[in-house]
Amino acid sequence: MNILTKDLSGHVGETITIKGWLYNKRSSGPISFLELRDGYGFVQGVVVQKDASEAVWQAAESVTQESSVEATGVVTKHPKKENVFELQIKDLKILQLAHDYPIANKEHGPDFLMDNRHLWLRSSKQWAIMRVRDAIITAINEYLHQENFIRVDSPIFTPNACEGTTTLFPVPYFDLGTAYLSQSGQLYSEAAIMSVGRCYDFGPVFRAEKSKTKRHLTEFWMMDAEAAFVEHDENLKIQEGLVRYIVRYCLERCKEELIILERNTERLKKADAPFTRYTYDEAIKKLNAMGSDIKYGDDLGNDDEGLLTKDSEVPVFIEKWPKTIKPFYMKRDVNNPDLVCNDDLIATDGGGELIGGSQREDDAELLFERIKVEGLNVEDYQWYLDLRKYGSVPHSGFGIGLERTVRWICGVEHVRETIAFPRTIGRLKP
Amino acid sequence: MNILTKDLSGHVGETITIKGWLYNKRSSGPISFLELRDGYGFVQGVVVQKDASEAVWQAAESVTQESSVEATGVVTKHPKKENVFELQIKDLKILQLAHDYPIANKEHGPDFLMDNRHLWLRSSKQWAIMRVRDAIITAINEYLHQENFIRVDSPIFTPNACEGTTTLFPVPYFDLGTAYLSQSGQLYSEAAIMSVGRCYDFGPVFRAEKSKTKRHLTEFWMMDAEAAFVEHDENLKIQEGLVRYIVRYCLERCKEELIILERNTERLKKADAPFTRYTYDEAIKKLNAMGSDIKYGDDLGNDDEGLLTKDSEVPVFIEKWPKTIKPFYMKRDVNNPDLVCNDDLIATDGGGELIGGSQREDDAELLFERIKVEGLNVEDYQWYLDLRKYGSVPHSGFGIGLERTVRWICGVEHVRETIAFPRTIGRLKP
Numbered sequence: 001m002n003i004l005t006k007d008l009s010g011h012v013g014e015t016i017t018i019k020g021w022l023y024n025k026r027s028s029g030p031i032s033f034l035e036l037r038d039g040y041g042f043v044q045g046v047v048v049q050k051d052a053s054e055a056v057w058q059a060a061e062s063v064t065q066e067s068s069v070e071a072t073g074v075v076t077k078h079p080k081k082e083n084v085f086e087l088q089i090k091d092l093k094i095l096q097l098a099h100d101y102p103i104a105n106k107e108h109g110p111d112f113l114m115d116n117r118h119l120w121l122r123s124s125k126q127w128a129i130m131r132v133r134d135a136i137i138t139a140i141n142e143y144l145h146q147e148n149f150i151r152v153d154s155p156i157f158t159p160n161a162c163e164g165t166t167t168l169f170p171v172p173y174f175d176l177g178t179a180y181l182s183q184s185g186q187l188y189s190e191a192a193i194m195s196v197g198r199c200y201d202f203g204p205v206f207r208a209e210k211s212k213t214k215r216h217l218t219e220f221w222m223m224d225a226e227a228a229f230v231e232h233d234e235n236l237k238i239q240e241g242l243v244r245y246i247v248r249y250c251l252e253r254c255k256e257e258l259i260i261l262e263r264n265t266e267r268l269k270k271a272d273a274p275f276t277r278y279t280y281d282e283a284i285k286k287l288n289a290m291g292s293d294i295k296y297g298d299d300l301g302n303d304d305e306g307l308l309t310k311d312s313e314v315p316v317f318i319e320k321w322p323k324t325i326k327p328f329y330m331k332r333d334v335n336n337p338d339l340v341c342n343d344d345l346i347a348t349d350g351g352g353e354l355i356g357g358s359q360r361e362d363d364a365e366l367l368f369e370r371i372k373v374e375g376l377n378v379e380d381y382q383w384y385l386d387l388r389k390y391g392s393v394p395h396s397g398f399g400i401g402l403e404r405t406v407r408w409i410c411g412v413e414h415v416r417e418t419i420a421f422p423r424t425i426g427r428l429k430p
Numbered sequence: 431m432n433i434l435t436k437d438l439s440g441h442v443g444e445t446i447t448i449k450g451w452l453y454n455k456r457s458s459g460p461i462s463f464l465e466l467r468d469g470y471g472f473v474q475g476v477v478v479q480k481d482a483s484e485a486v487w488q489a490a491e492s493v494t495q496e497s498s499v500e501a502t503g504v505v506t507k508h509p510k511k512e513n514v515f516e517l518q519i520k521d522l523k524i525l526q527l528a529h530d531y532p533i534a535n536k537e538h539g540p541d542f543l544m545d546n547r548h549l550w551l552r553s554s555k556q557w558a559i560m561r562v563r564d565a566i567i568t569a570i571n572e573y574l575h576q577e578n579f580i581r582v583d584s585p586i587f588t589p590n591a592c593e594g595t596t597t598l599f600p601v602p603y604f605d606l607g608t609a610y611l612s613q614s615g616q617l618y619s620e621a622a623i624m625s626v627g628r629c630y631d632f633g634p635v636f637r638a639e640k641s642k643t644k645r646h647l648t649e650f651w652m653m654d655a656e657a658a659f660v661e662h663d664e665n666l667k668i669q670e671g672l673v674r675y676i677v678r679y680c681l682e683r684c685k686e687e688l689i690i691l692e693r694n695t696e697r698l699k700k701a702d703a704p705f706t707r708y709t710y711d712e713a714i715k716k717l718n719a720m721g722s723d724i725k726y727g728d729d730l731g732n733d734d735e736g737l738l739t740k741d742s743e744v745p746v747f748i749e750k751w752p753k754t755i756k757p758f759y760m761k762r763d764v765n766n767p768d769l770v771c772n773d774d775l776i777a778t779d780g781g782g783e784l785i786g787g788s789q790r791e792d793d794a795e796l797l798f799e800r801i802k803v804e805g806l807n808v809e810d811y812q813w814y815l816d817l818r819k820y821g822s823v824p825h826s827g828f829g830i831g832l833e834r835t836v837r838w839i840c841g842v843e844h845v846r847e848t849i850a851f852p853r854t855i856g857r858l859k860p
Contacts, residue, residue: 019659019823020627039623039628066821068821068822068823099819118813119621119820121621121626127625130582130626131626133582134580138571138575141571145568148434150560151567152560152850153850154850155850155851156634156636157648157858159859169602171599171600171601171611174638174640174855174856176856176857188548191548191860194451194469194552195560196551196557197434197469198469203633204633219585219586229432383548384548387548389528390496390528391452392498393449393526420621423587423609428587428603428606430621
C-alpha cells in the first residue's frame with residue numbers, strides 16, 4: 001500500500017510503501033539510515049544489514065542523494081521522539097540513480113543556488129517556504145470568501161498606469177500600440193464592486209524597477225481587495241482580520257514547516273492580537289523621538305519602518321498620510337482635507353510593509369480635479385470617472401504583497417526565496 | 431440593521447436596510463416597484479404611496495437606473511413565489527442620482543457593451559457569470575487541495591517558449607534581452623513536483639494569436655496541475671474528478687446565477703457521471719462514420735469536437751494521439767511508440783476542449799532526442815533535462831482553461847463574457 005509521509009501516524013505496525021527521493025544518508029556500520037522525502041514530508045528509513053537481503057543492502061549502500069526510490073517496510077514509532085515515525089525498510093527499489101547531484105549538503109553561494117533553482121526547491125527550507133506560501137494563499141481565499149468577497153481578476157494588459165509610468169514594462173500589442181503590464185488591479189476592482197459588492201484579484205504584477213534589494217522582484221503576486229459601502233475604519237478592520245487569519249492559519253497548518261524554517265512561532269502567536277494604530281503625524285513624532293531625522297511630509301523608508309516596529313509584538317498601522325505624497329484616488333479626510341483616509345501596515349520582526357490601503361475618492365468632481373492636478377490624461381480615466389457618475393458609493397480597498405507576507409511568516413531574509421522562480425533585474429532563468 | 435439580499439430569509443418581519451443600486455423600476459399607479467441589487471443578489475422593494483411619506487414617495491418617483499440607494503423597510507415573503515422576499519420600503523435615501531445611465535434595458539451591440547464593460551458588468555447576466563467564475567476557481571482550489579496538490583505559481587516572464595514561438599508576446603527585459611510572457615507553466619511545475627509531490631499553478635497566460643473567434647482571448651487564465659508518481663490512467667481520473675467536482679459545486683452554490691443565465695441544469699447534472707473515453711484512433715473512425723472528412727494524423731477542429739460530443743451527456747476524453755502532432759514532452763505509449771500517453775477532454779453542449787493533459791517523458795535520453803528532433807535549443811532545456819537526471823519519476827499533468835470552463839458551465843456563447851476585462855486582438859480597453 002502506497003502511503004504519504006504525512007499519513008504515517010495512521011499506519012504504525014503496517015507494511016507500507018513510500019515513493020520519493022533520498023534526501024540524505026548516513027551509515028553506522030551494519031545499519032544504514034536513509035532520510036526519505038516524498039513531497040509531503042520526511043521519514044527516516046532504517047536498513048539493518050543482518051535483516052535485509054543482499055540486494056536490499058546493496059541498494060541502500062549504493063543509493064545516492066536525490067535518487068528516486070520506492071521503499072517498503074513496517075512503520076514504527078521513533079524510539080524517543082513524540083509523533084515521529086520511522087520506516088523499517090524490507091525492500092528498496094531504486095527508480096533512477098542520480099549521479100553527482102549538484103547541490104550537496106554544504107554551503108553554496110546565492111548565484112549558484114539561483115542558477116539551480118529548479119533543484120534548490122527540493123531543499124527542506126525551500127520546500128517549507130513553498131508550503132507556507134500555499135497556506136497563506138489558501139488563508140487569503142478563505143478569509144475573503146467568509147467576508148463576502150468574490151474573486152474577480154483584473155487584466156494584466158492595461159492601456160495606462162495606475163501609479164506613474166516610470167516602472168512599467170511595455171509590450172507591443174497588435175495594431176493598438178503599446179500595452180503595459182499591470183502594477184495593480186485596483187481601478188478595475190473598483191469597477192467590479194459596483195456589480196458584485198466586494199471583490200478581490202490575486203495575480204502577478206510587474207515593476208520594471210532597477211532596485212537590487214532584498215525586498216524587490218520584477219514579478220510578484222499581489223492581492224487587491226475592494227469593498228463597496230466600506231469606509232476607512234472598517235477597511236482597517238478587514239485588513240487586520242485578514243492578517244491575523246493568515247497568522248493563525250499558518251501556525252495551525254504549517255507546524256513542521258515553521259520548525260524547519262526555525263521561525264520563532266511565539267512571536268507569530270503574539271502578532272495575533274489587536275494591531276497598533278498610529279496616525280502618520282504620530283509616527284513621525286515617534287520616529288523623531290527615537291532619533292530618526294525623518295521630516296513631516298517624507299515617505300517612510302525601510303529603516304523608519306524597522307525603527308517604528310522594533311519593540312512591537314503586533315503589526316502597526318500608519319494611517320492618514322499627507323495627500324501630497326499619496327496617489328490621486330485616495331479620499332480626503334473630512335476633518336483635515338490635507339490628509340487622506342489611507343493606511344500602511346508594517347509587520348513585526350523587520351517584515352516591513354505588508355499592506356497599503358485607502359478609502360477611495362467617491363466624488364466625481366473632486367476626483368476629476370485630482371486627476372488634472374496630477375497631470376494625468378483625463379481621457380484615460382473616463383471609465384474610472386463613470387464609476388462616480390452612475391451610482392457612486394463610499395468604498396475602500398487595500399493590497400497585500402504575497403511575497404512580503406511569505407517572507408514575514410517564514411522569517412526569511414530575501415524575498416527571492418518566497419517565490420518558486422524569482423525574477424529580478426538580473427535574473428530571468430531558469 | 432444593514433442586511434445583504436442573500437441573507438433576507440433570516441429577517442422576515444424585521445426592519446432592515448439594504449445598501450445598493452436601483453436595477454429597474456416599474457410603477458402601477460400608487461405603487462412603485464423598485465428592483466434593487468446590492469452585489470449579493472436582488473430584491474424587489476415596494477413603495478405604497480398612501481403608506482409613504484411625501485419625501486419617500488418623491489424619492490421612489492425620481493430615483494433612476496443605477497442610482498445608489500439605501501432602502502429601509504420590513505422584509506416580507508413574496509405572496510406567490512417560494513424563497514423570494516420583498517422589502518416594504520419605509521425609507522428611501524438616494525446616495526447619488528445617476529443621470530442617463532448608458533446601458534438601458536434594451537439591446538446593445540457587442541462593441542458598445544465592451545466599450546462600457548466597466549458598467550456592463552452590473553447587468554444581471556454578467557453579474558451571474560462573475561459569480562460562477564468565482565465558484566469555479568474555488569472549486570478548483572478545494573478539489574486540488576483535497577487531492578494533495580499545493581499551489582506553486584510558475585513565472586510569467588520566461589526566457590523561452592513551451593510550445594513554439596510564433597504566438598509569444600516579447601518584453602524588453604533590462605540587460606538580459608527579451609523575456610516572453612508565459613503560455614504555460616507546465617515545465618516549471620514539473621520541477622516543483624520533484625520538491626512538493628503534487629502542485630498546480632493558476633494564473634494568466636498569454637497568446638499573441640491573431641484569431642478572432644468566440645473562443646480566443648490574448649490573455650486568459652489557466653490552471654496547470656502536475657503530479658509525481660501519477661501515470662496516464664490516474665491522470666485521467668484526477669481530471670474527471672476535478673471537472674465533476676466543479677459541476678457539483680456550481681449546481682449547489684450557484685442556483686440563482688444559473689437560473690439568470692437560463693442554463694439547462696439538468697444537462698449539467700447528467701455530466702456528473704463517468705466520462706466517455708475514446709482513443710484518438712476510435713475518435714477518427716467515429717467522426718468518419720458521422721460524415722467528417724478528418725484524416726488520421728489531423729488535429730481535431732472545433733467542428734469535430736462538436737460532432738463527437740453532440741449526443742453525449744458526459745464530457746469525452748480523446749486519448750493516445752499520434753506523437754507527430756503533439757509536443758516533445760509527452761511520454762510515448764509503451765504498447766505503441768508512435769502514440770503518446772495524452773488526452774484532450776471535450777465538454778458537452780458545444781463547450782469544446784476544456785483540458786489537455788499527458789504523462790511526461792521521464793527518460794532523459796528519449797527526451798533529449800525529442801528536443802533535438804523538434805529543432806529546439808538544447809541549452810534552453812538543460813534545466814528541464816536535469817529533472818530526468820536527478821531522481822526522475824513517472825509523472826503526469828494537465829491544464830484546464832478557466833474561461834472555457836466558465837463558458838461551458840454558464841452556457842454563454844462568447845468567451846469574452848467569461849472574464850471581467852477581456853483582452854482580444856482588437857481590444858485593450860477599458
